[in-house]
Amino acid sequence: MSSYSDNDSDSILRVAEEVRACSRCRLAVHRRNAVPGEGSSSALLMFIGEAPGRREDELARPFVGHAGRILDDALSMAGIDRSSVYITNVVKCRPPMNRRPRRDEIRACKQYLEREIMLVNPRIICLMGRTAHDSLLYGQFREHRGACVEHNGRLFFTTYHPASIIYNARLKDVFISDMIRLKGIASAARINSINKVD
Numbered sequence: 482m483s484s485y486s487d488n489d490s491d492s493i494l495r496v497a498e499e500v501r502a503c504s505r506c507r508l509a510v511h512r513r514n515a516v517p518g519e520g521s522s523s524a525l526l527m528f529i530g531e532a533p534g535r536r537e538d539e540l541a542r543p544f545v546g547h548a549g550r551i552l553d554d555a556l557s558m559a560g561i562d563r564s565s566v567y568i569t570n571v572v573k574c575r576p577p578m579n580r581r582p583r584r585d586e587i588r589a590c591k592q593y594l595e596r597e598i599m600l601v602n603p604r605i606i607c608l609m610g611r612t613a614h615d616s617l618l619y620g621q622f623r624e625h626r627g628a629c630v631e632h633n634g635r636l637f638f639t640t641y642h643p644a645s646i647i648y649n650a651r652l653k654d655v656f657i658s659d660m661i662r663l664k665g666i667a668s669a670a671r672i673n674s675i676n677k678v679d
């Protein structure tokens with residue numbers, strides 16, 4: 482088993498390579514492709530979903546199916562450029578029948594998520610849905626939704642999972658207004674970090 486902790490050359494590419502070869506949990510058996518995160522490795526903003534779905538499993542890319550289209554639409558309405566952010570999931574392999582990932586699967590996959598966060602080092606992390614929320618923040622999803630909290634020196638913004646909008650159309654406007662609020666927070670963080678560098 483390779484170990485990244487005994488050298489300092491860990492990288493997003495290395496994480497992705499290890500994810501593709503990973504068999505640390507039972508989800509490896511069912512997948513067609515593992516789905517590492519993708520996007521800018523120096524993104525200010527990182528998005529975290531739950532797990533790949535059917536389309537993601539086919540294409541080996543996160544958020545490229547129905548939920549991905551909802552996310553893309555909301556991002557473009559908020560003026561967030563998808564290529565400037567980093568997008569990943571709590572678990573990198575599709576659970577059978579799109580069931581929720583189990584606790585032990587989330588635990589097995591956590592090192593990849595932690596390394597993505599460390600390496601990309603985003604100022605703001607957008608947690609989409611309860612699985613992403615509960616894997617990184619204490620407290621209640623419903624209390625945090627639409628809000629930004631600071632934790633371990635980062636900002637965490639919690640919103641609905643885009644797939645939940647497929648089943649509940651009323652959430653769509655809330656999701657879009659959350660993305661617009663997130664864009665405002667990201668713009669303010671960018672201005673602050675530019676001021677710090679100067």
Ligand code: URA
Nearest residue numbers: 530531532543544548
């Ligand atoms: N849902 C997720 O949580 N992640 C994806 O990549 C696609 C759908």
Ligand code: SF4
Nearest residue numbers: 503506509574589590
């Ligand atoms: Fe490995 Fe994560 Fe896939 Fe499980 S879900 S096999 S831990 S990459």
